[in-house]
Amino acid sequence: MSDDESHEYESHDYEADTGDRHTRRLSRLLIGGSLAAVLAAVTVFAALMWPSSSAAAVPRKDSVDAGFARDMAVHHQQAVELSFIVRDRTDDEDVRRLAYDVINTQANQRGMLLGWLDVWGLPKSSQQPYMSWMDHDMSGMEGMDGMKGMDYKAHDGSLMPGMATNRQMDQLRRAKGKAAEILYLQLLTAHHKGGIAMSESAAGMAKTEEVRRLAQGMVEGQQAEIQLMADMLKARGAKA
Template identity: 80%
Template sequence: MEQRRSTRRLSRLLIGGSLATVLAVVAVVAVLLWPSGSSTEAVPARDSADAGFARDMAIHHQQAVELSFIVRDRTGNEDVRRLAYDVINTQANQRGMLLGWLDVWGLPKSSQKPPMSWMKGDMNGMKGMAGMEGMDYKPHDGSLMPGMATNTQMDQLRKAEGEAAEILYLRLLTAHHKGGIAMSQAAAQMARTEQVRRLAQGMVEGQTAEMKLMADMLKQRGATA
């Protein structure tokens, strides 16, 4: 019941809310979603896949939310704005859950290790997984992990308008989802806590569906990803 009420409050914020406001609300809501019966034995280690995924995906999601807030103000197209609202709603909620879990676990929200280092911890059964080459990704121009837009691309979106903004957003978000799916696939296999594995698998399924939708939307605009 509390989760449903919190979700409704968040949805109302999306219409006119700012990025900072939405992320602050979901960070508080997340703590309510961790099972109260979780024992200390279930708390992941600082360098575990669970904690590493939570930290990295929180950063990854924050940019997707920011991209969506930008395009919301750069186009009047209802289909694109609806997609942006969905991304803000879903990924801000998920980001809040990830950061809230780190609070519950008593673990830091940042790490001195490079992004995605947790994916190197246990390679058993991971060979051949899409995107594993991304572990060697070299951060550049604000793009910290595979799929993340660069600062230059973010600035381009801020300056674009109408259909040009729509196409750029759809392309950037498609690439963003590809990188996010690769990390989520790894976490769905490597995480030790059921809640993290379930959330990661849900991200894979949800973002795969959105990628198909975005491919159709790009085709409608005479563009490709």
């Protein structure tokens, strides 16, 4: 084996070892860590795993790809926060398992979205209104409360469709046991519905394959979780 080949294998081993160690650290954080620690960890993880170069053209800062990455990172952050709150408000294994899955999945996806913005050299925030990248394509959102085209108005911390208000977040923080479980499942169901509509638009309009693939995966994963949550709510004598 040549020196170059040996160096290449050593590099790959180092990268794999680094990824494994980071994954183990992330798992420990998901179980007992804080929201800030988990979000910071997955952002670093995304940077470690992102390839050094990409064949895809770099999107513009006002593109669907960039807008979706910025907005969905914000949308996901609240789902992770909701899940951290309920984790400490109930001992129910099924709800805590769902919360763990949401934290794991959406924190990792958020890290990917922010990692792409870093790779593209684009800002993680924008002066443009949320969802302006959708270019008035609001298919799937007509049934959402307060949705009339692009007329959704941010209010009390609910920045985009489906997001919980500050008041609802406070209600969850005060709730315990079954009451916390039901409220969490109801809030997360609405949150997923808003996220699905945004993801469907990105899956159809984004220019980069990475964004389209991730957005479609979000649609499928969250649709499955909505059905699961409907069953969990029914078992608790509540509706979505």
